[in-house]
Amino acid sequence: MRVTRAEAGFAAARGIRFEEEPAPPARARGGRWRVPGRFCASARCSCLRTARGASTRGSSPCRVVYVDTGLNTIKLKGEDSCGRQHLITLKLNAKYPAEPPDCCVDFPVEFAISWIPQSSLVDIYNQFLAALESLKEFWNAMDEIDEKTWVLEPENPTRSATRRRIAIGNNVSINLEVDPRHPTMLPECYFLGADHVVNPLRTKLNNNMHLWDPDITLLQNLKEVLETDFPSRAVLEKTDFTMDCGICYAYRLDGAIPDQVCGDSRCGQPFHQACLFEWLQGLPSSRQSFNVIFGECPYCNKPISVKMSMKKL
Numbered sequence: 001m002r003v004t005r006a007e008a009g010f011a012a013a014r015g016i017r018f019e020e021e022p023a024p025p026a027r028a029r030g031g032r033w034r035v036p037g038r039f040c041a042s043a044r045c046s047c048l049r050t051a052r053g054a055s056t057r058g059s060s061p062c063r064v065v066y067v068d069t070g071l072n073t074i075k076l077k078g079e080d081s082c083g084r085q086h087l088i089t090l091k092l093n094a095k096y097p098a099e100p101p102d103c104c105v106d107f108p109v110e111f112a113i114s115w116i117p118q119s120s121l122v123d124i125y126n127q128f129l130a131a132l133e134s135l136k137e138f139w140n141a142m143d144e145i146d147e148k149t150w151v152l153e154p155e156n157p158t159r160s161a162t163r164r165r166i167a168i169g170n171n172v173s174i175n176l177e178v179d180p181r182h183p184t185m186l187p188e189c190y191f192l193g194a195d196h197v198v199n200p201l202r203t204k205l206n207n208n209m210h211l212w213d214p215d216i217t218l219l220q221n222l223k224e225v226l227e228t229d230f231p232s233r234a235v236l237e238k239t240d241f242t243m244d245c246g247i248c249y250a251y252r253l254d255g256a257i258p259d260q261v262c263g264d265s266r267c268g269q270p271f272h273q274a275c276l277f278e279w280l281q282g283l284p285s286s287r288q289s290f291n292v293i294f295g296e297c298p299y300c301n302k303p304i305s306v307k308m309s310m311k312k313l
């Protein structure tokens with residue numbers, strides 16, 4: 001990273017000092033910069049080192065991924081003990097170091113840092129590494145679900161995503177809201193699908209809840225209490241569970257998937273909530289009570305109802 005005199009002055013005002021290498025090696029493009037006594041990053045190894053950091057955290061290297069030319073934004077990469085890579089973005093404002101930099105992380109919980117004006121960026125980095133370890137079990141649980149089941153939503157889960165909707169069968173899925181602080185406890189769950197398929201699953205969950213064992217994985221527990229195996233990614237394709245809406249003939253509609261299913265066991269046609277609500281609203285035979293509308297399935301004419309809230313309990 002080449003540093004101009006103006007940038008060096010600007011950085012000095014933020015407590016970061018540049019030092020020109022007396023004889024930079026051929027691979028290094030310019031000088032190196034460092035926060036005095038805190039960390040330094042050289043173009044040769046892109047590794048932050050600190051005497052204090054090294055003594056307190058062993059040899060865990062921290063990596064600079066990005067620094068903007070104004071030295072206001074720094075992205076660092078860290079690895080948890082399971083080998084997952086995570087990023088932290090530090091934004092140094094005008095009041096730094098009296099005030100801490102803004103920290104942006106992809107965590108399912110708030111990342112609250114402790115900071116005094118004498119603190120360094122390495123202190124934040126170490127707090128970041130400690131937070132990664134505290135969330136390790138949560139990410140282990142989510143990774144197992146993502147690897148072994150068909151996750152219908154979210155489409156591309158981030159590290160902060162605590163929700164997963166998993167396919168159980170054709171037009172039947174379970175929505176989980178996992179507590180990141182207690183990832184092996186029974187998560188908040190609700191089922192989506194036709195009543196004749198969902199009701200037995202709900203009964204099993206209620207009857208077997210006491211069998212939940214925090215010492216085994218979240219996925220293993222779900223299999224035990226639901227007495228079911230989740231469709232394997234090895235055998236089935238995602239399209240096996242993703243049936244289009246019977247009204248608009250699409251799968252995704254403004255991010256929503258067809259989660260309203262006709263309760264008649266011979267029909268089982270799925271619809272988007274918005275499509276079904278609009279369809280039933282347009283029929284004179286439909287009846288509305290508060291935000292629930294009752295009418296007939298457009299496919300089999302059996303009774304069907306839909307409400308305008310997101311969750312079906």
Ligand SMILES: [Zn+2]
Nearest residue numbers: 245248272275
């Ligand atoms: Zn639709």
Ligand SMILES: [Zn+2]
Nearest residue numbers: 262267297300
């Ligand atoms: Zn139907």
